[in-house]
Amino acid sequence: QKLPNVMILATGGTIAGTGATSTTTVGYTAAKIGVEALIDAVPELKKVANVKGEQVFQIASENMNNDYWLKLSKRVNTLLAQDDVDGIVITHGTDTIEETAYFLDLTVHSKKPVVIVGAMRPSTAISADGPINLYNAVLLAGSKEAIGKGVLVTLNDQINAGREVTKTNTSTLDTFKTPELGLLGYIQGSKPFFYRQSTRKHTADSEFDISKMDTLPQVDIVYGYANMNPIALNAFVAAGAKGIIHAGVGDGSLNNTVAPSLTEARNKGVVIVRSSRVGQGIVARNGEADDDKLDFVVSDTLNAQKARILLMLALTKTTDTKQIQKYFYEY
Numbered sequence: 001q002k003l004p005n006v007m008i009l010a011t012g013g014t015i016a017g018t019g020a021t022s023t024t025t026v027g028y029t030a031a032k033i034g035v036e037a038l039i040d041a042v043p044e045l046k047k048v049a050n051v052k053g054e055q056v057f058q059i060a061s062e063n064m065n066n067d068y069w070l071k072l073s074k075r076v077n078t079l080l081a082q083d084d085v086d087g088i089v090i091t092h093g094t095d096t097i098e099e100t101a102y103f104l105d106l107t108v109h110s111k112k113p114v115v116i117v118g119a120m121r122p123s124t125a126i127s128a129d130g131p132i133n134l135y136n137a138v139l140l141a142g143s144k145e146a147i148g149k150g151v152l153v154t155l156n157d158q159i160n161a162g163r164e165v166t167k168t169n170t171s172t173l174d175t176f177k178t179p180e181l182g183l184l185g186y187i188q189g190s191k192p193f194f195y196r197q198s199t200r201k202h203t204a205d206s207e208f209d210i211s212k213m214d215t216l217p218q219v220d221i222v223y224g225y226a227n228m229n230p231i232a233l234n235a236f237v238a239a240g241a242k243g244i245i246h247a248g249v250g251d252g253s254l255n256n257t258v259a260p261s262l263t264e265a266r267n268k269g270v271v272i273v274r275s276s277r278v279g280q281g282i283v284a285r286n287g288e289a290d291d292d293k294l295d296f297v298v299s300d301t302l303n304a305q306k307a308r309i310l311l312m313l314a315l316t317k318t319t320d321t322k323q324i325q326k327y328f329y330e331y
């Protein structure tokens with residue numbers, strides 16, 4: 001039986017982390033060991049795929065930025081265009097895995113599997129989760145089942161969709177979840193099992209193309225809270241933000257000390273997206289604000305960090321808020 005060719009692109013994170021002792025599970029160093037060492041630590045990979053590794057960069061993912069995303073997405077597109085690559089695994093720090101997953105979901109143009117994987121314990125820890133997670137990721141990236149499902153995230157034997165997955169716990173192994181909408185499936189006994197898939201456009205159907213881009217528009221996030229003031233919002237706008245994600249309280253509600261500054265920003269051409277700090281549910285258009293009159297956009301079910309990604313990509317195509325709103329309902 002012919003094994004699939006799976007390329008492992010390493011970017012750092014705890015999966016490549018090392019600690020002082022086997023019980024060091026906090027205060028370790030992320031992004032220490034290279035891709036060859038990651039592969040060598042799991043000889044079982046060779047039984048399920050022909051694996052090759054490439055170190056794209058080596059960072060703790062709190063340092064993720066638009067430049068790294070553009071580089072990674074371009075590399076993934078180039079590799080997937082090759083006949084000798086069947087799927088891609090990306091090893092990644094867990095802090096921003098959900099953002100990278102959604103960015104690639106929108107900018108990789110292929111039906112071939114792309115699987116992002118991380119770990120919550122460094123490679124040196126007792127019961128490190130990196131090796132089994134990497135094994136599962138390679139298995140998934142080489143599987144027929146993962147074709148056309150969009151960018152996937154796997155840790156803890158579970159498969160989640162790039163659009164929906166979020167980190168829900170600072171430290172436990174079962175941190176990655178898609179609350180309410182639910183995970184896509186499991187990996188058990190060296191087999192992936194899928195039960196659902198996202199209805200939103202992604203990968204091969206995505207119209208966002210970053211192949212010729214070196215920068216992305218500035219979009220910042222303003223967090224909602226009681227006694228909120230517009231200082232951060234005004235500073236972002238003064239610094240040249242082209243878009244603002246307002247992670248409002250509740251259903252994206254606007255504090256009355258901040259609403260006038262949002263209107264002012266919109267009048268200057270800044271695109272305002274009302275999202276929510278709640279994390280679940282739809283932000284209703286014309287619900288907590290008259291979006292038609294204010295010319296604001298709502299984030300649908302995207303959390304603020306994912307809404308930021310879609311707005312950046314939307315702004316590479318248009319500043320028309322009707323079209324941008326359409327994207328938020330389609331992707």
Ligand SMILES: NC(=O)CC[C@H](N)C(=O)O
Nearest residue numbers: 013014060061093094095
């Ligand atoms: N568990 C982790 O991967 C967290 C380590 C680090 N903060 C990162 O995101 O890269």
